[in-house]
Amino acid sequence: MQNLLTKFKESKVVQFFKTNEQVQILKSLLKGNIRQYGMILALILIMIFFAITTNGVSLVPLNITNLLLQNGHILILAVGMLIVILTGNIDLSVGSVAAFVGAIAGIMMIKNDYNWIISSIAALGVGIAAGAWNGFWIAYVKVPPFIVTLGGMLLFRGLTLVVLKGASLGPFPDEFNNISSGFLPDIFGGTTLHILTIVIGIVFGIGYVISVILARRKKIRYNFEVSPLWVTILTSIFVIVAINLFTFTLARYRGFPNISLILFAVIIIYAFITRKTIFGRHIYAMGGNYEAAKLSGVKTKRMMFLIYTNMGLLSAVSGLVYAARLNSSTPKAGNLFELDAIAAAFIGGASASGGVGTVIGAVIGGLVMGVINNGMSLMSLGIDWQQVVKGLVLLLAVWFDIATKNRSK
Amino acid sequence: MSDYILEMKNIVKIFPGVKALDNVNIQVKSGEIHALVGENGAGKSTLMKVLSGVYPHGTYEGKIFFNGEECLFKNIKDSESKGIGIIHQELALVMYLSIAENIFLGNENAKRGIINWDETNRKTIDLLKRVGLSEDPTNLIKNIGVGKQQLVEIAKALSKDIKLLILDEPTSALNDEDSQNLLNLIVELKEHGVTSIIISHKLKEVEAISDSITIIRDGEVIESLDMKKDHVTEDRIIKSMVGRELTNLFPERKAKIGDMMLEVKNWNVDHPMYDRKILKDVHINVRAGEVVGIAGLMGAGRTELARSMFGKSYGKNITGEMYLKGKKVNFKDIPDAIKHGLAYVTEDRKNLGLVLINDIKRNVTLSNLKKLKKNLTIDENKEIVEVEKHVKSMNIKCSSIQQFTRDLSGGNQQKVVLSKWMFTDPEVLILDEPTRGIDVGAKYEIYTIINELAQAGKAVIVISSELPEIIGMSDRVYVVSEGEITAELTKDNVSQEEIMKHIVSVRKEGNQHAKSTN
Known part of the structure; x- marks a missing residue:
């Protein structure tokens, strides 16, 4: 036995993995970003698992499209929630705010026949006001966020019931309903394939490569160390393949759903804000150490106010998208969205004490939950078991986070 | 058997990089009041933690004998059960519990987990009587004053049948009357056979009540004296407390003192929560190219002064005028102060200075990200260049600028904080305990940096508890005591004895000061 083990250790394959430079570089890259890659890997494994258990049904174009339609509103919320969680706090009111915004939209469009664009803008304004209400109490009166948003949760749910008088309103005008049920028209007139979607995939792929090349060139001009060229090429190929596989799959059904455009816009804007701007830096600093950030000149009060106000805005976007999808305003909309x-933010690697987490991570976390819901439904397992599994996944993900953190110490 | 209740022999306690206690011997006679004095950081509190089991047996060298018996305490419970009680500077009372609940916390009068409240309250009344307090045992701690809280702490200790009582700065938060009550109580307890060790900076009190005294400096016992036999005076104690030689621990600097940079007049600040004056009529100023030291004990108001100047980040009802280069200014918040060229390096590096879970790069640029702004974004390439420059000039030892600051040594962490403030291009730097918890080599580097800043025409204010540091670095020294400036000393008349005199003889001087301004 011992003999076999040493033989295995000395075998060429093992030696190759131990000594090969390329493998070592990949290893160190993986180790440094185990949380991010781990999340993506977990998502892929879960998708493969369901592909097997459902005989491939989970990966058909219709189902992938459904995944976007079913989870768009949660992913939008997860982005805003991630930012709140980065500060080490929480917002429990988002589901109620989403419901309230949906109710306002319904009353304006359905009861009063206002134009759908004007109504949507007004409804977004209501969401911003609701977020500012939370933000005011949290930032300037210093009531703990948990309490303020728990109050907000009850308050806005109650207001929803008041304005809807307890009944549902529907249906919405077609244009509005189109936000969540429509698809991007194909200007190239494809028949079996949605050509515009494929074109967008290719354009994004090229754009990605150009941005990578530009960033690399700049770094070289500054004389900074850059990762080896083959690593860059490898990751670029991976990203391009992933993007185009995704767009091709969508194209085989009806192309990009409209909601996915809103979703991608939200993800790109907030990933940009958190990663590239001063505002983003200040969020992370504040979450990492509130007092130190304050003494370093970060306007912590104003930041808290803006972050919660922004959460109100994203709750409103989510509420509109959800109302459009249901094609009605109901008092129960948005229940448990928060x-x-x-959960999406935490599964995606955010830390409950603040300062750690990414927008992309939260989106992947949301997708993990969405894929599990969707896959279990396809396996005709009901909402009961879905909840059990989701609970366990949340626990495991955070445990994994803590375990890897302890090891790195 | 000897007549010593406590003997600590050859105690050595080493923290990573620092010898906190170096071969300390101390003997306390049964039934006496023994004073333990020394500067901040001399090792008094460490010694008492060794004695009470906070640092368990095995983490230090040397032997402890209590009543002739060797002690091998594993925790505080062990030392308590032997009859050693310690009352810390910060009271360990639960504000929202009653007096009785606090006294018997962890030591409840209970049968099968159910508390007998009648018994508890009856015992509490007895204990309160012993410390001269007539309060209802069911009163909440938060509703009685600090002086009475202190007495409750003592009652709590007495409830455990204490033979040796250790009091760490018991009167530091008390007014004159409460202090006197407390001191009387300690003398009374002595008559009932309780031995006390009292740690204090107030030498007048020490002189008044103690029978013998041990003076500690830099982790070593300088001398132990019998108060009566050796005719101990305040001057004698001060000399022993500070009597080390000033070696050339400090880099040379030729001061080129320029125009007035920052001036604060009639500065008054109240405690942010209570109606208590923290700073009274403070006047200070600092010129370009000058290093001004602020000496004083912890809690004297040094940090509060610095932070109230730094964009009103401490206190309420701040009144007074501030002039920057002769122009009257009024900073409304911290960003405003930074914009005007102020920088404040906090004494609490880990909790207030750094974002420990962020890397060096992000910490250095945090206070002035505007400098890196390009359109909507932060120019991250320029950021790397800038930060590398600082890491190099400050000689920060790190694997890369992407290393987390929590993984750096104290000295390197401090250099990151200094870099952060250098990145804001300040004109006035306030450094609060800039070398606390830093080893000697890194200290020297920090001093060099301070000198370079002054040489470059910046105005530097250094707050420090270490007198040699204050004297070695400063062109001018203010002494702060109980919220007032009690002395302004120049290079010609500054000495450790002189500073210490103005620190310890506060009360007298403070009253005179108050009279003269009224």
């Missing part, structure tokens, strides 16, 4: 959004 918990799904919070």
Whole structure:
């Protein structure tokens, strides 16, 4: 036995993995970003698992499209929630705010026949106001966010019931309903394939490569160390393949759903803000050490106010998208949305004490939950078992986070 | 058997990089009041932690004998059960519990987990009587004053049948009357056979009540004296406390003192929560190219002064005028102060200075990200260049600028904080305990940096508890005591004895000061 083990250790394959430079570089890259790659890997594994258990049904174009339609509103919330969680706090009111915004939209469009664009803008304004309400109490009166947003959760749910008088309103005008049920028209007139979608995929792929090349060139001009060229090429190929596989799959059904455009816009804007701007830096600093950030000149009060106000805005976007999808305003809309959004951020690697987490991570976390829901439904396992599994996944993901953190110490 | 209740022999306690206690011997006679004095950081508190089991047996060298018996305490419970009680500077009372609940916390009068409240309250009344307090045992701690809280702490210790009582700065938060009550109580307890060790900076009190005294400096016992036999005076104690030689621990600097940079007049600040004056009529100023030291004990108001100047980040009801280069200024918040060229390096590096879970790069640029702004974004390439420059000039030892600051040594962490403030291009730097918890080599580097800043025409204010540091670095020294400036000393008349005199003889001087301004 011992003999076999040493033989294995000395075998060429093992030696190759131990000594090969390329493998070592990949290894160190993986180690440094185990949380991010781990999340993506977990998502892929879960998708493969369901592809097997459902005989491939989970990966058909229709189902991938459904995944976007079913989870768009949660992913939008997860992005905003991630930013709140980065500060080490929480917002429990988002589901109620989403419901309230949906109700306002319904009353304006359905009851009063206002134009759908004007109504949507007004409804977004209501969401911003609701977020500012939370933000005011949290930032300037210093009531703990948990309490303020728990109050907000009850308050806005109550207001929803008041304005809807307890009944549902529907249906919405077609144009509005189109946000969540429509698809991007194909200007190239494809028949079996949605050509515009494929074109967008290719354009994004090329754009990605150009941005990578530009960033690399700049670094070289500054004389900075850059990762080896083959690593860059490898990751670029991976990203391009992933993007185009995704767009091709969508194209085989009806192309990009409209909601996915809103979703991608939200993800790109907030990933940009958190990663590239001063505002983003200040969020992370504040979450990492509130007092130190304050003494370093970060306007912590104003930041808290803006972050919660922004959460109100994203809750409103989510509420509109959801109302359009249901094609009605109901008093029960948005129930437990807050918990799904919070879970998404945590599964995606955010830390409850603040300062750690990414927008992309939260989106992947939301997708993990969405894929599990969707896959279990396809396996005709009901909402009961879905909840059990989701609970366990949340626990495991955070445990994994803590375990890897302890090891790195 | 000897007549010593406590003997600590050859105690050595080493923290990573620092010898906190170096071969300390101390003997306390049964039934006496023994004073333990020394500067901040001399090792008094460490010694008492060794004695009470906070640092368990095995983490230090040397032997402890209590009543002739060797002690091998594993925790505080062990030392308590032997009859050693310690009352810390910061009271360990739970504000929202009653007096009785606090006294018997962890030591409840209970049968099968159910508390007998009648018994508890009856015992509490007895204990309160012993410390001269007539309060209802069911009163909440938060509703009685600090002086009474202190007495409750003592009652709590007495409830455990204490033979040796250790009091760490018991009167530091008390007014004159409460202090006197407390001191009387300690003398009374002595008559009932309780031995006390009292740690204090107030030498007048020490002189008044103690029978013998041990003076500690830099982790070593300088001398132990019998108060009566050796005719101990305040001057004698001060000399022993500070009597080390000033070696050339400090780099040379030729001061080129320029125009007035920052001036603060009639500065008054109240405690942010209570109606208590923290700073009274403070006047200070600092010129370009000058290093001004602020000496004083912890809690004297040094940090509060610095932070109230730094964009009103401490206190309420701040009144007074501030002039920057002769122009009257009024910073409304911290960003405003930074914009005007102020920088404040906090004494609490880990909790207030750094974002420990962020890397060096992000910490250095945090206070002035505007400098890196390009359109909507932060120019991250320029950021790397800038930060590398600082890491090099400050000689920060790190694997890369992407290393987390929590993984750096104290000295390197401090250099990151200094870099952060250098990145804001300040004109006035306030450094609060800039070398606390830093080893000697890194200290020298920090001093060099301070000198370079002054040489470059910046105005530097250094707050420090270490007198040699204050004297070695400063062109001018203010002494702060109980919220007032009690002395302004120049290079010609500054000495450790002189500073210490103005620190310890506060009360007298403070009253005179108050009279003269009224």
